[in-house]
Amino acid sequence: MNNVLQDKATRRLLAAILFLFLLSILFDLADAWNHSQKIQELLLTQNRAVASSLLELGVSEEDAAQSLTNTAATPEGDRLLAKLGFHENTDSWYIPALSPSKTLTLLLKSLLLFTLLSAALLRYLLLQNRLQQKAIETVSAYTTGNFDSLLPQTGEGTLYRLFGSINHMAAALKAGQEAEHHTKEFLKNTISDISHQLKTPLAALSMYNEILLEEPDRPDTVRAFAQKSEAAIERMKTLILSLLKIARLDTGSITFQKIPCPLTTLLDKALEPLTLRAKTEKKQIHLPKNPAGTIHCDPAWTTEALGNLLKNALDHTPEGSQITILTEQSPLETRIQITDNGPGIPPSDLHHIFKRFYRSSSQTTPGTGLGLPLAKAIIEGQEGTLTAQSPPGSGASFTLTLPNLTKP
Numbered sequence: 001m002n003n004v005l006q007d008k009a010t011r012r013l014l015a016a017i018l019f020l021f022l023l024s025i026l027f028d029l030a031d032a033w034n035h036s037q038k039i040q041e042l043l044l045t046q047n048r049a050v051a052s053s054l055l056e057l058g059v060s061e062e063d064a065a066q067s068l069t070n071t072a073a074t075p076e077g078d079r080l081l082a083k084l085g086f087h088e089n090t091d092s093w094y095i096p097a098l099s100p101s102k103t104l105t106l107l108l109k110s111l112l113l114f115t116l117l118s119a120a121l122l123r124y125l126l127l128q129n130r131l132q133q134k135a136i137e138t139v140s141a142y143t144t145g146n147f148d149s150l151l152p153q154t155g156e157g158t159l160y161r162l163f164g165s166i167n168h169m170a171a172a173l174k175a176g177q178e179a180e181h182h183t184k185e186f187l188k189n190t191i192s193d194i195s196h197q198l199k200t201p202l203a204a205l206s207m208y209n210e211i212l213l214e215e216p217d218r219p220d221t222v223r224a225f226a227q228k229s230e231a232a233i234e235r236m237k238t239l240i241l242s243l244l245k246i247a248r249l250d251t252g253s254i255t256f257q258k259i260p261c262p263l264t265t266l267l268d269k270a271l272e273p274l275t276l277r278a279k280t281e282k283k284q285i286h287l288p289k290n291p292a293g294t295i296h297c298d299p300a301w302t303t304e305a306l307g308n309l310l311k312n313a314l315d316h317t318p319e320g321s322q323i324t325i326l327t328e329q330s331p332l333e334t335r336i337q338i339t340d341n342g343p344g345i346p347p348s349d350l351h352h353i354f355k356r357f358y359r360s361s362s363q364t365t366p367g368t369g370l371g372l373p374l375a376k377a378i379i380e381g382q383e384g385t386l387t388a389q390s391p392p393g394s395g396a397s398f399t400l401t402l403p404n405l406t407k408p
Helices: 008-058 061-069 075-084 101-143 160-216 219-250 261-281 299-314 371-382
Strands: 259-262 284-286 293-299 324-330 333-339 385-389 397-403
Touching: 008 061, 008 101, 008 259, 008 333, 101 284, 160 219, 219 371, 259 299, 259 397, 261 284, 261 293, 261 324, 261 333, 293 299, 293 397, 299 324, 299 371, 299 385, 299 397, 371 385
Parallel strands: 284 324
Antiparallel strands: 259 293, 324 333, 333 397, 385 397
């Protein structure tokens, strides 16, 4: 009850109802006074009638005045009034001129109405106070990061619309909290991955540097380990750049600029840095001559994804292998398939190849384990898909699919 009366608006409402009740009482009292005036007028009229009757019967004015002003009662007078039905036990309700029924009825109605109205208002205020206390507890829980409870939205009115808005705000805060937690976990895992992956090349560089310091007079040794140091540095640079790109993609800090790109231009740019390597390793890359059509994508990022897929094919095929690129377009999407005739991917590894740093136990080729995850992140960031198939003994095939039209 004290919580209810603490609200200023509630106190004003109760004061207004009390004022209306007192005003109603005043009206009832005014009506009672008016009723008494009518009774006085009626008594005066009766006295006039009695005086007139006495004078008409020949009673002198002195005797008539004495009769009207006399306050002493006689037994004869009491008997006469009793015959007429007027005596001390006569109920005033049967005397219209003196009946207080109207005034009492109005007073009782006012009192009953005030009681019922007060009870209904008190019940409403208690229910509202209970609802508000629950809202306070729920919102307080939100401030501590607990979003298990929601405010009721089953009713109608401004209060429930406010509860609905608070629930929407709580959902947004919960999503933000989860995103923040995900970001922290991602940063934690990324830092752990970088630390773990840099240990090997850093240890190698330290060892190479010790050898170089110990063998300053042997040019061949210096040259050989200098080349190994350069390779380790290049691997570290590739690793760090790939991790940074994946981190930017995961956090949504990259906006892909989708434009119509000719397939020929896109594939030529992806192949350009790998042509010399393929020739050196005596591997053939078959590309359809002047593939027709365009693809809606971010040219720079999509070129990098295609380059990673081609590099992966070169890394996992022996000398003299063949890599085939096929393109297919429909009104809705464009597919680019890169297939090699190498040993393929073991069934136990097929579902893990897009995981970061994943390397099969049977794999002997160098690599960071980030090329395929980066390619998948780039394609999915453009609302596309990247899948892999590897039938036993038939090499590996990667299919890149991108929609032709950007979504509105």
